[in-house]
Each structure stands twice: as C-alpha cells, then as structure tokens.
Amino acid sequence: MTAPVRRPGKKDGKGKLKIIPLGGLEQIGMNITAFEYEDSIIVVDCGLAFPGDDMLGIDLVIPDVTYLKQNFDKVKGFVITHGHEDHIGALPYILQQLNVPVYGTKLTIALIEHKLKEHNLMKNTKRKVMKHGQSVSLGSFRVEFIKTNHSIQDAAALAIFSPVGTVIHTGDFKIDYTPVFGDSIDLQRFAELGKKGVLALLADSTNATRPGFTMSERTVGKTFDSIFSEHVNQRIIVATFASNVDRVQQIVNTAYKYGRKVVVEGRSMVTVMEIASEHGYIKVPEGTLIDIENLKNYPPEKTVLITTGSQGESMAALSRMAASIHKKVSIMPGDVVILSSTPIPGNEKAVSNVVNELSMKGAQVICQDTHVSGHACQEDLKLIYSLIHPKFAIPVHGEYRHRMAQKELAEFMGVPKDNAILVSSGDVVALDEDSCEVIDHVACGGILVDGLGVGDVGNIVLRDRQNLAQNGIIVVVLTLEKHSNQLLAGPDIVSRGFVYVRESEDLLEEAHGVVSDALQDCLDRHVSDWGKIKNIMKDSLSDFLWKRMKRNPVILPIIMEV
Amino acid sequence: MTAPVRRPGKKDGKGKLKIIPLGGLEQIGMNITAFEYEDSIIVVDCGLAFPGDDMLGIDLVIPDVTYLKQNFDKVKGFVITHGHEDHIGALPYILQQLNVPVYGTKLTIALIEHKLKEHNLMKNTKRKVMKHGQSVSLGSFRVEFIKTNHSIQDAAALAIFSPVGTVIHTGDFKIDYTPVFGDSIDLQRFAELGKKGVLALLADSTNATRPGFTMSERTVGKTFDSIFSEHVNQRIIVATFASNVDRVQQIVNTAYKYGRKVVVEGRSMVTVMEIASEHGYIKVPEGTLIDIENLKNYPPEKTVLITTGSQGESMAALSRMAASIHKKVSIMPGDVVILSSTPIPGNEKAVSNVVNELSMKGAQVICQDTHVSGHACQEDLKLIYSLIHPKFAIPVHGEYRHRMAQKELAEFMGVPKDNAILVSSGDVVALDEDSCEVIDHVACGGILVDGLGVGDVGNIVLRDRQNLAQNGIIVVVLTLEKHSNQLLAGPDIVSRGFVYVRESEDLLEEAHGVVSDALQDCLDRHVSDWGKIKNIMKDSLSDFLWKRMKRNPVILPIIMEV
Structure with a gap:
C-alpha cells in the first residue's frame, strides 16, 4: 500500500504551525496575518484598505478579526513590519476589540502612537520599540526584526522562530544598496538564516510582475538636483507621499543646496514631518524650513513647497492649489510642479485632472524620473530567494496576478511546484517540516467604516446606495x-x-x-x-x-x- | 502711432472664418466643431462622451448644439472624419434636432447608418459617401477628404477650403507606412496643400506628450504570430476594441495560418464584423469563421475567440467569461488570453480585476506588445507640421496638457508663439489671412442622456444622486x-x-x-x-x-x- 498514512491528530493542525492571513491577499491593502502554534498566536500587521469604487460613502475598510477575538487568550501581540496605512491603519479600531501589546521599530511605533492619541487609546495600549537585530519572545514564538528598505523608514522583515521551524515574512521591501537614511537591507542576516534552514518565506509580491531591479531612492535625488538647477528662476512645488520621509529629505537637501526656503503643506505631510523630525529620521538645516505664512516674504524662486496630493486626492493641498481653492497658495504662471509619485491604479484620472488644472494656470508639470518604487522587482526577489532558499513559499501582499508571478519565480528559483502555494484570506495553512497545506478556512473579510459607524453598513445598505446613485x-x-x-x-x-x-x-x-x-x-x-x-x-x-x-x-x- | 488699427466690422467676425469647437477640448470625447463663414456653417464630427465618475446613472453625454439650432438655416451638413463613437455617437440625437446631410467615407457612413437604423432615422437622413481625394461644396466651403491612418479604417483628414484660406483638420490619425488594409496616409496631398499655403491646422493632440513615432498596426500582427506559434496546444482568446477591424483581420489571418477556427463574441464585435465584411473591409477565409454554438465541436487548441471586453467593461463578453457568467464560454486552465489594448485612463482597475479573475481560473494572460496606438506621437506630428507648415495652429482632440504639448511642438516647428492658440469649447475663433483670435463665446456643454431621457438630468439631480450615494x-x-x-x-x-x-x-x-x-x-x-x-x-x-x-x-x- 503506497497511499500516505494520515497520522492521527494531524488533520486539525495539532503540532503544526498555522499561518492564517485575515486580509491582504485579494487586494493591496488590509494586511494582517496570524501565526498560531498551539496556545500562542502572534499577528503580523493590522492594516486598513481604502474603499473600492462600489463602496459608496465608505471611508475605509478594516479586517474582520472574529477569529482572533474567539482566540483572544492565545493572542500575544501585534508585530508590525512598517508604518504604512495598509499595515497599521486598522490598529486603533482592532485594539478596541483586542487589547494586546504592539511591537515595532521606532518610527513605526511613533506613527502608531499618533493614531492612538487621536483615538484616545494611548493609556490602554502597551507598545514596545524594537531595534533591527533584536528579537522578542511571544508565547511559543520568537520574532526577530531584520532591517529592510522601503518607501518609509524603519521597515522590517520578521524572522519568526517557531517549534516547527523558521518562517521569514519580508514585509514590504526593496533592496537599496545606497539608502538615503540608515543602513541597507540586512542581506547577511537573510543569508545566515537561509544557511541554517528556513521553512517558509512570505514575500512581498507587489512588483513580482516587473522584470529587473528596483532603483535606489537616491536616484530621485539626482533628478531633483537637475530639475532645481534648470529652474533657478521659478518657484518649485513638489508633491509626494507624506510617509516617504527619505523623499522629503532629498527635496530638503536639494532646496538647501540651491538656497531655497522650504514650506511643508498638507495635514499628513506636516504630521509625518513632525514625527520624523522629533525622532531623528529627517534633518533639516537650521533656517531652511519656514512657515507658510512667511512664504510671501521670499521671492518665489527662492522657495520650495513640499505638499500632499500627488495622487490627485480631491481634498489634498496640491488639488486645492490646482483648483484655486487653497487659502494660502495660488499657482502662478512659471511655477514648476514636480509630481514625485506614480498614480496608484485607480487614481490615473484624478492625477490627470490635477495636471490639466495646473497646466491651465501656466505651471510646468514634471513627472519623469521623479519616483522610484518601494517594492522589490523580479531580480531583487530572485536574490532574496537565493539567500533564504526556503522550503515553502507563500507569496503575500498583492493581487492574484502578482502572487502568481512570485509563485512562478519561486519555482524558477528551485522551490518545488507543490511547495509554492497561493492562498486566500481566511485560509488556514498548516506547516510542519514536511508539509504545507490549507486545512481549514476561518471567517474573514472587510468591515466598513462610514463616519463614526463601524460595521453598520454592509452589502444591503451598499446595494441601496448603488441603486439610489443610479436613478x-x-x-x-x-x-x-x-x-x-x-x-x-x-x-x-x-x-x-x-x-x-x-x-x-x-x-x-x-x-x-x-x-x-x-x-x-x-x-x-x-x-x-x-x-x-x-x-x-x-x-x-x-x-x-x-x-x-x-x-x-x-x-x-x-x-x-x- | 504703432498700435494696431482695429478695422471696422472686424470685431464681429464679418468677412472672417469662424471656427467654433462645441466640445472635445476639455476631454477626449464629444468631438464637434463648427466652421462658419457668413451664411454657411459646416460641422466636423458629432461625437458623444462617456460619463465621468461623478455622473451617476448617466449613460452617455452629447453636445449642446444650441448655437447650431439658432443658426439652423446656415448649417449645410456634418462632415465626419471617422466612425468612432467620440466622433459619430451623438449623431442620432443631434440629427433629430438638426436634420442636415451627413458626409463621410464608406465605412464611416456604414457605421452611422447602423445607428440611424436603431433610432429609426434612416428615411429622414441624407447621407453621402465620399471617397478619399473627393471633395464636396457646402455653401461657401469646399471640403476634401484626405486619406489618413487610424485605429479604424477609412479615417479621413479634411481640407476645408474657405474664402479666407485653407484649413486642415487632421481628425484622429497616425502615420502608418505599412497599414494592414488600404493605403498609407496621403502625405503627398498634405505636402501639396502645404506648398500652396495652409492658413490653419487643427491636429490630433492625443499623443502629443509622447516622444517618438507611433508603431505600425502591422507590428501587432507579428506579436500575434509569435504568441500563436508558442501556444499551439492551447485555446486562444483575444480581446480588443470592436471597431479596430485591422486588428481583427490580423487575428483572423494568424488563426488561419495556424489552422484555427475563429469565433467572434460580444455584441459590438459581431456588429462591426458584419458591417466591415459587408463592405469589404475585412476578408475572412472561407470556413474559418464558426458559430459560437459549434465551438464544442472543435478541440480547444484549434480555436480562437475574438471578443469585446479589453477595457474590463463589466457587461462585456470577456468580463462575463472571467466572472463565470458567460452562457457559452467557460475559461479553462491553460487558456491563453491576449488583451490587445491598453487601458483607457480610468479603466485600469477594471482591467486588473479581469486579469486576476482570468488568472485564478488558470488562464495565462498576455498584454505585452499586443497593442499599438492609433494616434500620432511627437515625431509624427513634427512630420505633419513640416509638410503642412500652417500659419496658425489650433491643437484639438485632447485634454489641456495634450494640446499644450502640441502648441509647444508647433512653436518648435516654426509657428510663431502667438499663432499657436489653445481654445476652449464654445470659443469663437475668428480667422483671416493675418489674424487668429477668440472674439466671442457661445453656449456649449454636455447634455446628459439617462435611459430614454435626454437632458432631463442636470447638475441638481446629479448632486442629489451623489448625496444619496454617499449616505x-x-x-x-x-x-x-x-x-x-x-x-x-x-x-x-x-x-x-x-x-x-x-x-x-x-x-x-x-x-x-x-x-x-x-x-x-x-x-x-x-x-x-x-x-x-x-x-x-x-x-x-x-x-x-x-x-x-x-x-x-x-x-x-x-x-x-x-
């Protein structure tokens, strides 16, 4: 008889490591993954998603954590990879249902604390700042934070040491040999862990369909330099992601080099700048930063505005300037506007509208070579696979087609076909030394937040809204x-x-x-x-x-x- | 005294050629431009626009032709450049208000007639089929149809001979030296007219921000050939624009070469195929086309489906296949799906969803090198400017940033700065041998069509719908x-x-x-x-x-x- 003998007690995952993504696999957003071994659960990230076009009136979407609430006594804490909304944005909502400690690097925790303050949750939430290279024991697990690079500072991959083996979760990452701030990704540590043996790799799939390498953040600085040198007689306005502190640092550096004063505009930009400055993640030369009220005291060609709105968001500072409804800044003919970003899919039209409005006011809009991605492309992923050489691959962070592309890449890098698996949110993946399979499915999904209401709008209400909207x-x-x-x-x-x-x-x-x-x-x-x-x-x-x-x-x- | 003397009677445009775009300049869509000289008006194109995201429940948008109705006795007819919806789509609505003859090339008129039949307007509408090189006298004007290339066959530029000089309107065009069907663009005629002197050029701005040349349609055929040769054991499904008959012809040719039967699916695809076949614009080898009902009688690897849905439109055939709600075709693991198009801005997310759904069903989705644009890029535009050498340039067909890019290009090609002008819909541009200026503005805008209602939904109703949709x-x-x-x-x-x-x-x-x-x-x-x-x-x-x-x-x- 050659059929495999099913060992008793294995079917329910006993003695196995269970990996349960509760979001993040059907879309880019709402990342949250539980790791469970017997009576211990740790949760990696707790992000929100922005509503789809059909979610009329919805402000944001947070994950359904019913499974975690049902197993509350097992949950040891959240371990957070980095401070982007799709990784931390749901924390203030979920911590109210599930009060456990939160672990993350310094900037990540600082950004989380800003949210906790807004939701009046500082007093009741335990936080622990982790350093890269440090690890923390949480029940049956030990979790080590490993330095990576990303479009926000202080990003970390996680090495999760469990009784059945080591799992590496990359978080969102890129490989930047020449980062603007701090160290390059800790490839040596990945190699060391790989050498010792890694059971499974959960890696970022965002750019898995893109060939080649992701460029260093520093290349954008070179573009800024050449744009600034070509437009010495014009005011310069740069729109970018508020959370990309390194980008802002490079704009500040270039402004300083060319003797320009810097104004920071847009609520989230101001917030992140404050947090980053306070914790030493950005260095602004004395006297460079001026208040927006003082803008009028300097000749336009001696100023730079750094602003939100690079995605064409209708209420962001740049869109308000373009639409002539910004209270303090009017676009002038000759202004140079740099869009230091690429449109996130779905935002193309909004961005295009802003470009048209800016052009109509006589501004020159520059987009080319002013952005690099924060995610690893195919050749970068190949490097990671060759260093870590995991037994099993579970691609995460991406739509199906992105994760499919990583699965193919993993196979190409020697992971056996059946060992590279694509899972759905809610799937319970059971792992041991020999196997990796989906054994169960738990409740998961998006809870809609509309104003102060959490979960009181669902499919029926949305369908009504869609019908009302149509006719x-x-x-x-x-x-x-x-x-x-x-x-x-x-x-x-x-x-x-x-x-x-x-x-x-x-x-x-x-x-x-x-x-x-x-x-x-x-x-x-x-x-x-x-x-x-x-x-x-x-x-x-x-x-x-x-x-x-x-x-x-x-x-x-x-x-x-x- | 050096100030220019304003000659009496010039202010009201008397003795001048008036060019009045009634749409098409704030967006890509709803192209319609009136040319007026004393008691003659001709109208170039009569297109519709698709509703913006904020136009909830609206099916399509047609131009406000109040100005033409007020001057009905002057209007000699519509001259149509080509058969795309944004150039002919509003005709059935506007002809009911303004019954004048319609002039166009054979395929263009055939596509218009299909619309007229649907709206029961065949009996009351005069149509005249024009050949390239032919011209027609309409009041003070003579209009010549000049062969161009575009993503639909039988496209024409128009040379409009008026008492004050010759104006060339390119329509939508590209330069294709090796078109799939018929002749290349008639560059000689452009040169000849340019040599004699062209007063003004109204040229397509769609790709004016793109450097380089637009590739020949034939290059896509080569890609099809290599994809077909690499996937001899799989069914192939190709989604593309229904109106791109040359694209369909190339798919049919490749299918025939590799011994596959062809099924055409999707309402608009079937309609265009019928019209194109009837008028000799597509040639399908005997026995190659089969009915969708007969698909099951052939091995999958011996069939090709040509289908609508390349833009992710929710009700199109490909989307229905991807969502498993197509009645006759189910996606099978191993199917090769070619998306022979690029997403029109705003459709990126919908296309991406379809790709994910197809991938989840095991299909391999191919997008690379399977599409070329139908619009001239910067180097093509430079060629046209160097042949025509117009005195004035009025860029058309594009958002502001596209038209701005063409204005800059025109200046680069020797058109004096003040002679290259950007106008808005409704502007009345007055032209004579010496001047080109906006002298007036007439009513214009979009009339919303919702179901059978035309114009009974406006801003107040839309605002109500938006409010209803939100909460x-x-x-x-x-x-x-x-x-x-x-x-x-x-x-x-x-x-x-x-x-x-x-x-x-x-x-x-x-x-x-x-x-x-x-x-x-x-x-x-x-x-x-x-x-x-x-x-x-x-x-x-x-x-x-x-x-x-x-x-x-x-x-x-x-x-x-x-």
Whole structure:
C-alpha cells in the first residue's frame, strides 16, 4: 500500500504551525496575518484598505478579526513590519476589540502612537520599540526584526522562530544598496538564516510582475538636483507621499543646496514631518524650513513647497492649489510642479485632472524620473530567494496576478511546484517540516467604516446606495383611515435624484396617475394587506418608468394610518 | 502711432472664418466643431462622451448644439472624419434636432447608418459617401477628404477650403507606412496643400506628450504570430476594441495560418464584423469563421475567440467569461488570453480585476506588445507640421496638457508663439489671412442622456444622486389635520442606504425622538408654515446624525394633509 498514512491528530493542525492571513491577499491593502502554534498566536500587521469604487460613502475598510477575538487568550501581540496605512491603519479600531501589546521599530511605533492619541487609546495600549537585530519572545514564538528598505523608514522583515521551524515574512521591501537614511537591507542576516534552514518565506509580491531591479531612492535625488538647477528662476512645488520621509529629505537637501526656503503643506505631510523630525529620521538645516505664512516674504524662486496630493486626492493641498481653492497658495504662471509619485491604479484620472488644472494656470508639470518604487522587482526577489532558499513559499501582499508571478519565480528559483502555494484570506495553512497545506478556512473579510459607524453598513445598505446613485428615489406616500381603509390623503409623489421636476411635470403627472389608478384598484377590490398595496403601487410605477424612460429608480411606498 | 488699427466690422467676425469647437477640448470625447463663414456653417464630427465618475446613472453625454439650432438655416451638413463613437455617437440625437446631410467615407457612413437604423432615422437622413481625394461644396466651403491612418479604417483628414484660406483638420490619425488594409496616409496631398499655403491646422493632440513615432498596426500582427506559434496546444482568446477591424483581420489571418477556427463574441464585435465584411473591409477565409454554438465541436487548441471586453467593461463578453457568467464560454486552465489594448485612463482597475479573475481560473494572460496606438506621437506630428507648415495652429482632440504639448511642438516647428492658440469649447475663433483670435463665446456643454431621457438630468439631480450615494436617505413623514395643525399620524422614519435597520434600532429610535421633539416644539409654538416645520425637523435630525455618526444623509420631510 503506497497511499500516505494520515497520522492521527494531524488533520486539525495539532503540532503544526498555522499561518492564517485575515486580509491582504485579494487586494493591496488590509494586511494582517496570524501565526498560531498551539496556545500562542502572534499577528503580523493590522492594516486598513481604502474603499473600492462600489463602496459608496465608505471611508475605509478594516479586517474582520472574529477569529482572533474567539482566540483572544492565545493572542500575544501585534508585530508590525512598517508604518504604512495598509499595515497599521486598522490598529486603533482592532485594539478596541483586542487589547494586546504592539511591537515595532521606532518610527513605526511613533506613527502608531499618533493614531492612538487621536483615538484616545494611548493609556490602554502597551507598545514596545524594537531595534533591527533584536528579537522578542511571544508565547511559543520568537520574532526577530531584520532591517529592510522601503518607501518609509524603519521597515522590517520578521524572522519568526517557531517549534516547527523558521518562517521569514519580508514585509514590504526593496533592496537599496545606497539608502538615503540608515543602513541597507540586512542581506547577511537573510543569508545566515537561509544557511541554517528556513521553512517558509512570505514575500512581498507587489512588483513580482516587473522584470529587473528596483532603483535606489537616491536616484530621485539626482533628478531633483537637475530639475532645481534648470529652474533657478521659478518657484518649485513638489508633491509626494507624506510617509516617504527619505523623499522629503532629498527635496530638503536639494532646496538647501540651491538656497531655497522650504514650506511643508498638507495635514499628513506636516504630521509625518513632525514625527520624523522629533525622532531623528529627517534633518533639516537650521533656517531652511519656514512657515507658510512667511512664504510671501521670499521671492518665489527662492522657495520650495513640499505638499500632499500627488495622487490627485480631491481634498489634498496640491488639488486645492490646482483648483484655486487653497487659502494660502495660488499657482502662478512659471511655477514648476514636480509630481514625485506614480498614480496608484485607480487614481490615473484624478492625477490627470490635477495636471490639466495646473497646466491651465501656466505651471510646468514634471513627472519623469521623479519616483522610484518601494517594492522589490523580479531580480531583487530572485536574490532574496537565493539567500533564504526556503522550503515553502507563500507569496503575500498583492493581487492574484502578482502572487502568481512570485509563485512562478519561486519555482524558477528551485522551490518545488507543490511547495509554492497561493492562498486566500481566511485560509488556514498548516506547516510542519514536511508539509504545507490549507486545512481549514476561518471567517474573514472587510468591515466598513462610514463616519463614526463601524460595521453598520454592509452589502444591503451598499446595494441601496448603488441603486439610489443610479436613478434616484421616488417616495409615494398616502394616508389611509385605520379601519375603513378609506383614502384620506395622497398618493403624493416626491423624488430626489430622478429628474428635474420642473421640466418633467408631464411625466410626473402621468406617474401620479399610474400610482393613483393602482391604489384605487386595490381599494375597490378591498385589498386590506398594506404590504400588498405597497407592492402593487411600486410594481405599476416601476413598469411605467421602465417602459417610458428605461430607468429604474428606487421606489419607496409609505402608507400613513390615521 | 504703432498700435494696431482695429478695422471696422472686424470685431464681429464679418468677412472672417469662424471656427467654433462645441466640445472635445476639455476631454477626449464629444468631438464637434463648427466652421462658419457668413451664411454657411459646416460641422466636423458629432461625437458623444462617456460619463465621468461623478455622473451617476448617466449613460452617455452629447453636445449642446444650441448655437447650431439658432443658426439652423446656415448649417449645410456634418462632415465626419471617422466612425468612432467620440466622433459619430451623438449623431442620432443631434440629427433629430438638426436634420442636415451627413458626409463621410464608406465605412464611416456604414457605421452611422447602423445607428440611424436603431433610432429609426434612416428615411429622414441624407447621407453621402465620399471617397478619399473627393471633395464636396457646402455653401461657401469646399471640403476634401484626405486619406489618413487610424485605429479604424477609412479615417479621413479634411481640407476645408474657405474664402479666407485653407484649413486642415487632421481628425484622429497616425502615420502608418505599412497599414494592414488600404493605403498609407496621403502625405503627398498634405505636402501639396502645404506648398500652396495652409492658413490653419487643427491636429490630433492625443499623443502629443509622447516622444517618438507611433508603431505600425502591422507590428501587432507579428506579436500575434509569435504568441500563436508558442501556444499551439492551447485555446486562444483575444480581446480588443470592436471597431479596430485591422486588428481583427490580423487575428483572423494568424488563426488561419495556424489552422484555427475563429469565433467572434460580444455584441459590438459581431456588429462591426458584419458591417466591415459587408463592405469589404475585412476578408475572412472561407470556413474559418464558426458559430459560437459549434465551438464544442472543435478541440480547444484549434480555436480562437475574438471578443469585446479589453477595457474590463463589466457587461462585456470577456468580463462575463472571467466572472463565470458567460452562457457559452467557460475559461479553462491553460487558456491563453491576449488583451490587445491598453487601458483607457480610468479603466485600469477594471482591467486588473479581469486579469486576476482570468488568472485564478488558470488562464495565462498576455498584454505585452499586443497593442499599438492609433494616434500620432511627437515625431509624427513634427512630420505633419513640416509638410503642412500652417500659419496658425489650433491643437484639438485632447485634454489641456495634450494640446499644450502640441502648441509647444508647433512653436518648435516654426509657428510663431502667438499663432499657436489653445481654445476652449464654445470659443469663437475668428480667422483671416493675418489674424487668429477668440472674439466671442457661445453656449456649449454636455447634455446628459439617462435611459430614454435626454437632458432631463442636470447638475441638481446629479448632486442629489451623489448625496444619496454617499449616505443614503431618511424620509420623515407625518400627517397633520388641515386647519387645526393637529398631528394625526407620524412622524415615521423610513431610510434607504443609511444603516442596517435591524442592527441600528437604538440609533433610529433616538433619531425618531429628536424629530418628534422638534415637531412637538413647532406645534406647541403654533408654527403654521409647513415649510418651516419641515426645515426645523430636517435641521435637528441632521445635527443629531452628524454629531452622533459623522454622517450626512439626504433628509426628506413630507407632511400629509387630511
């Protein structure tokens, strides 16, 4: 008999390391992954996602952590790889449901603390600042923070030492041999761990479809230098990601070199600058930074504005300047605007609109060579695989096609086909020395945050919003006498988002006739079930509008009882 | 005295050629430009625009032609450059308001006729098929159709001969020395006209920001050949633009070469294929085309599907296949899907979703080198400028940044700075031998089409839809006695798209209390103005919800009178 003998107790994952991604695999965003061994759980990252186009009115999306709440007594803490929103943004919401300690490097913890303050959670949340190279024991696990490079400082990969073996989670990373601040990624440590034997690698898939190497952040500094040297007589405005402190550092350095004063504008830009300065992650030469109020005291060609809005976000500083609704800065003909970013998929049109508006005001917009990615491309990933040489590969951080590309790359780098697996959020991956397989699935998904409401908007409400958005609403209201069912008032028709009422009087009159006839027919036939009356009015009006207009508004019949 | 003497009668454009773009300059789409000389007007193109993200529920946008209607007796006809929707799509709507003859090349007229049939306008619309090289006299104008290349066949530039000089409108064009069908662009004619003297050039700005030359359509054929030769054991599915008949021809040719049968799928793809075949613009070898019903009779590796959906449009054939809701085609592991297109800005996310879905079903998705643009890049534009050498340049067909790029290019090619002008839709440009200036502005804009309604949805209705989409609606309804203002029923609260009613009972109860209190207060104070009562209820509820939820639903108070 050659069939494998299923060892008892293995099916439920006993004695195995379980890896349970609770988000981050269907999209870029909402990264959170639980590692469980017997009575210990640690959670890597706790990010939010920005709402999709169909999530009307939603501000942000946070992960469903039902599984963690059910196993609360096992959860030893959050270990955070870096301070981007898609890795820390859900913490203030989740910590209210799951109060456990948070571990991260200095800048990461500083950014988290800013959020905790906003949510009044500082007092009740334990934080521990970790240094690269340091490790912490959490139940059955020991977690070591390993230096990496990324588009935010202080990013870390995690070596997770478990009873069944070592797992490396890269976090978001790139390989930058010449970083602007601090050290290069700790390739030696990856090699050392690889040499000792790594059971599984969870690596960043964002750029796994892109050939070649990711350029050093420092190359952008060279571009800034040449742009500044070519435009000595013009004001320069640079829009970039607030969290990319190294980018801001390079702009500041170039401004200083060319004798320009620097103004920082945009709420998140100001916040990150403050936090980064306070903790020593950015160094601004004395006297270089000026307040926006003092901008008018310097000739334009002696100033640089560093601003948010590089993604065309409608309320960000650059968009407000472009639309002439910024209170303190007006775009002037001759201004040079550098968009130091590439549009995140979905933002292309918004960015394009801002570029048009800036151009119309006479600004010169420069995009070329002013951005590099923060994620490893294919050749970088190959280097990581060759250093770590994992037995199993579980690509993370990316849409299916990105993770698929990493799986193919892993196979190319010698990981056996069956050992490189693509999983979905909620999958329970069970690992031991010999096997890596999905054995179960737990609840997962996105909880919608709308204003102060968390989770009170779901699919039904969203579908209503989509219907309302498409064709508006028609309210049909009437008053009936309680017992006799005699019509006392109405039916009245009121609409919102349907048609111009003044220009569509005939149509609305006809619609009123249709509803009145349907109602009268019900009353004549002594239909006493009001639900039925409502449905009959609704259907007849709906039919009429579809035939007449090919439109499908939400119809809301209301019967008042007197 | 050196100031220019303003000659009498010149200010109102008398004796001048007026060029009046009524659309197409704020976006790519809705191209329509009037040329007016004394009592003659001709109109170049009559396109539609697709709705922006903020135009909720809108199907398409057509130009406001009030100016043409006011000058109806002058309008001699529409001259159409090519058969794309953004150049012909509004014709069936506008011809109902402005019944004048339509001139175009054979395929262009055939595509227009298909639309006229759908709108029952064939009998009442005069059409005239023009050949390249032919010209037609229309009032004071003579219009010559000049062969160009584009991503649809039978595209034409127009030489418009007017009493003040010759104007060339390129339409949408590229330079293809080796087109798949028919001749290359008639560069000789452009040179000949340029030699004689061209007053103004209106050229396509779509790719004016792109350096280099646009590749020949034929290069895509080579890519198809190599993909087909590498995947002889797999089914191949190619998604592309329905109107790109040359692309389809190349897919058919490659399929035939490799002994595959071809299935055409997607409504617009089938329509265009029929029209193109009927008029001889595509040649399919006998027996190559099979019906989709017969697909099952051939081994997958002996078939090719040509389909719509290359832009990720949710209802197109490819998207339905990817989502497993296509009735006749299921994606199989190993299928090769070629996306022969690049995403139009704004469609990136939708395309990416389709790629993910296809990958998850085991298909291999290929995008690289499978598309070329239909628009001239910078070096092509330079060639056109050097052949035509116009006195004035009025860049068209593009967003501001594209037209700005062409203006800069025109200056580089020797057009004096003040002779290259950027105009807005509605601007009246007056031209004579010596000058080109904006002298007036006429009504213009987009008319929204929603279902069968044309123009009955405008800004107020759209704003309502946006508000409804963000936070839903709350209807507050109550019944008062006519004279006594005594409350007979209500206030009742009904909501749609606001919150899960079942999970938010407490909140809705509180909201009810707030409205009831506000109402009672009005009644106690004998407020008799119902408008005032409604506003007080609305404001108090609105305040409550903002404080409590940070949300702003539409609130619709209704008072019934008994």
